Amino acid sequence: MCGIAGLWCARSEAESAVRGRLERMTSTLAHRGPDGSDIFFDGESGIGFGHRRLSIVDLSAAGQQPMWSHSGRYCITYNGEIYNAPELRAELESRGTRVPWRGHSDTEVLLEAIEAFGLRGALSKCHGMFALGLWDAKRRQLSLVRDRLGIKPLLYVQGSFGIAFASELRALYELPSLRPRLSLSTLSSFLRFGVVPGTECIVEGVHKVPPGAILCFDEAEAPADTEYFWRADDVAAAGMRQPFEGDDREAVDELERRIRRAVELRMRSDVPFGAFLSGGIDSSAVVAMMQAVGSEPVETFCIGNTSSGYDESAHAAAVARHLGCAHHTLVADPADMLALVPEVARYWDEPFADSSQIPTYLVSRLTRQHVTVALSGDGGDELFAGYNRHAWAPRLWALSQRLPKPVRSALRGLRLMRVDDWDRLFRAVGLGDAVRLPGDKLYKVAMLGEVDTPHELYDRLRSHWADPSSVMLEPQAATTPQERALESAPFSEQMMLYDLLEYLPDDILTKVDRASMAVSLEARVPLLDHDVVELAWQLPRSSKIRGRTQKWVLRQVLGRHVPPELFDRPKTGFGVPVGQWLRGPLQGWAGELLSESELRVDPIFDAPAVQDAWNAHLLGRGNHEHRLWAILMFQSWWKENRKHIEA
Secondary structure: OEEEEEEEEOOOOOHHHHHHHHHHHHHOOHHHOEOEEEEEEEOOOOEEEEEEEOOOOOOOHHHOOOEEOOOOOEEEEEEEEEOOHHHHHHHHHHOOOOOOOOOOOHHHHHHHHHHHHHHHHHHHHOOEEEEEEEEEOOOOEEEEEEOOOOOOOOEEEEEOOEEEEEOOHHHHOOOOOOOOEEOHHHHHHHHHHOOOOOOOOOEOOEEEOOOOEEEEEOOOOOOOEEEEOOOHHHHHHHHHHOOOOOOHHHHHHHHHHHHHHHHHHHOOOOOOEEEEOOOOHHHHHHHHHHHHHOOOOOEEEEEEEOOOOOOOHHHHHHHHHHHOOEEEEEEEOHHHHHHHHHHHHHOOOOOOOOOOHHHHHHHHHHHHOOOOEEEOOOOHHHHHOOOHHHHHHHHHHHHHHHOOHHHHHHHHHHHHOOHHHHHHHHHHOOOOOOOOOHHHHHHHHHHOOOOOOHHHHHHHHOOOOOOHHHHEOOOOOOOOOOOOOOOOOOHHHHHHHHHHHHHHHHHHHHHHHHHHHHOOOEEEOHHHOHHHHHHHHHOOHHHOEEOOEEOHHHHHHHHOOOOHHHOOOOOOOOOOOHHHHHHOOOHHHHHHHOOHHHHOOOOOEOHHHHHHHHHHHHOOOOOOHHHHHHHHHHHHHHHHHOOOOEO
16 A cells, blocks of 8 residues: 655656656655655656555565566556455466566566556456556556546646656645646535545646546657546446346355455455444444454454444444454544544545544544554445435435426425525424424425436435535536436436445545545455455345345345344444534634635635525524535635645
């Protein structure tokens, strides 16, 4: 697990200048790789790579990067892990490939696999997470690659100077020829979704390599030739065309087999490892498999939250006791979390407004005190219909389709009154206690008159500011991700695919990567092994949602190892009570960031519109916690980064 950076200069530059630039870029990523660093630069071709190392497999100098293949054709800087590297090495040797192996690092195996099978062929054989830059000295070609599901980040920018890439945006600020400018269209997207979506970046001209993509550059100033070695939408469509043919028991058996194998692969490490354990279905299933295949008690880690309704630590402890784990719990009171809020912008190099980033960082910090690698249960909700919206949104959509068009159009009129005005009206007629947040609920009903496709409904359900232009001085259209495959599938399947393509990489995986890497912890996600993902899409909807039970098939796997009474409960989530905090202990911090004077420092937001929402929230006239949190997270990030970026 590492931080990577690279340059391909479009024109000749002094070697000392380029090396200095690479060293500065690489040094910004020291938190991702505290165990060592190195750079390589070839003045003739103008290509240079930097690498920060977190040593996980082959701790010796034989695993150091940037690394050249034995033939001298390929050079790589690589962030990630190839978990089946021993099997790949055995396959290479069985083909008669004669390699004078320097060590046992997965990097060396990956390079030799690329030599033997080509880049795309090698990647198709890899079980792992990765982002890499690869230089082909024979073809004078640079390739940028990201893993199938976007677990590891990779950004790039291209201009008159050439091409630069890095694990995080902060490294690109070291390019003297780059004049970073805030992307208002991306900011609009961020305000809508609470994350920077897809291949967008908060800085104009910077892009993210798409999951499962190979970008090939033949010249430093030429556009990339993009191909995909794996696409989630293709996998989903193929799975539904050729569904699993076995019965329920066979489906549970096969899923358990694949999860067990994925977990076993991710327990390969030359450093201590453990697991995040929330006590929910996904993390419990992963830990159960770890305990089943291992010989020692698994080290498990959990954050307790004294805020009512957010604490699952007792459930996690019960699961750990049953499985025989060595369990660690840190009970974080609100003061612990509140102290972290103003600091999180330092760990996320783009604005990020999922409040679960705070407990995720805390559990990562706790875990790093004991181990260097942690397995997580991320991915289970997206694959097996774990989010509440997977169950009730299809019913909402079906209702909207039964309504006559004039009625649907009339529903839009519910938005003619403000949320807080609806709340006051309900209180005035004596219904204030009978219906919680009636204005919010009526606005969701009104939404049925404003959407025409399931994807539009999905986007609205996960929107913070449905209309970001209402609070921006220069209105910009927020990006709406393109609809992909499965238009004819049930809406629940469509949502799971949207989650896999959008919500998972943009929110969940970004959160886990930044939080874990901030403390130099490697996080591994076995449920996102592509064998597990491909099986999930072959399983019928009834194996995921059965009656009122979600994640049915995964529950059956877990039930073979843990009594159902230890995990069979409503989904809690991993958030924090942002709405309460903004009216209480965070009011001073938030009030300063949302003050008219602060909002007018740079001409970005419509200060009166923002303050209207802020005052309405403070007075209890509406629940604007998600909308305000998005603006607050941007403001906090902007204060930290405005020295690098033009508004």
